[in-house]
Amino acid sequence: MAALTYHAPNSIDDAIKILADASLPPKVLSGGTDLIIQMQRPKAPEALVVDVKKIPGMRDAEWSEDGLTLGPAMSCAEFTKRQDIKSIFPGLVEAAYLIGSTQVQGRASLGGNLCNASPAADTIPALIANRAICVIQGPSGTRVVPVEAFVTGVGKNCLEQGELLAALTLARPEPGTADAYLRFIPRTEMDIAVAGAAVSLTLDSRGVCRNARIAIGAVAPTAILVPVAEDILVGETISDEVLAGVAQAASDAASPISDRRGTVEFRRHVVGVLTKRATLIAAERAGAQL
């Protein structure tokens, strides 16, 4: 492994100072399931590692009247056990539950999944569908960025030197809202998404869609929103025709690559199917009579 200098600060302020003053490339350590592998690569440069797990709140998830504040370093294992979160954001919890093995979930975190910025990250589309907000702290204060603007490219995020993802916030959804996440993998577990789709819907008492948010993953350099599909849903009840339009819009929005896990054509097709099915699941959870 690359030579490391290790710090485990006890406060956000200390973490920011260490990150801002770093003379070596600074790396924030959460669960380490991506970072430690990257640092083990041949010729990985010497790095300054800032372990944020000892900072109070970094591994907690707490509700307020407004919604959920999630510590970005909370492990997926802890996150997926939280029935209070699952009952409100079942799709987000499902996305976290799909990451790696039981062992990987014991360490991997939603904040790490987001900062690592893999195009195939499972929780990023689900965070986008749920309108998560990134609370970023740095030497010049706090700023907030919507999660869909946080990832700027493959493996890239908008954090500047000295900045840290301090929290993720999710507003408490309106009544009649539910989410769902689906991905396609060729195996049954322990695999990386070939395509993924996250949907959050708000239905009124008559089953008419009042709000829709759809994000797709692994079919572009970053997870992307599909506003065309959202527009098709809003004002409509769920029907075969609406679902076909949603699927087509997701396929049209995709700009995937071909690799050993799937071709452009396959990914484009399957992301439409996943979006349609995730829409159905979210609608059922939101109370639609289908």
Place this chain on the structure above:
Amino acid sequence: MKTHVSTVVNGDAVEFLCSPSDTLLHALRNEIGLTGTKEGCGSGDCGACSVMLDGALVCSCLVLGVEAQGSQVETIEGIAHQDKLHVIQEKFLEHAALQCGICTPGLIVSTKALLEENPAPTEEEARYYLAGNLCRCTGYDKIIKAVMDAADVMRQGA
């Protein structure tokens, strides 16, 4: 420069020195001398190095040794009660659920975590939970039989 780490392994206070780039797996095997935990892939894919870290099942190859400061670590060496094997270990022997044995410590640690979390898993639940423990001798059938049998015995004993 080496860092001094104080931790608890299998209930015993342990102190060791390690470089910040050493993994917990390396520290367990080379600094503490607990060689029951095996290195398979070294990249978090195979589960041979599974240990419990503060109650969470993890791959010790994906944990830095310095992260264990102030933590509770449980390894395969802490599963048996002195000379008496744990039911899971007995069942692995009874069902011949091992061939080369490299995956076995990790599988036993993971099975214990599974059965503490879910004392009555279906075979499918057990297979999913243990999907991160690879057996390259491919003796999965016997492993799952041992796990399900151990679950039955542990439930009766509870």
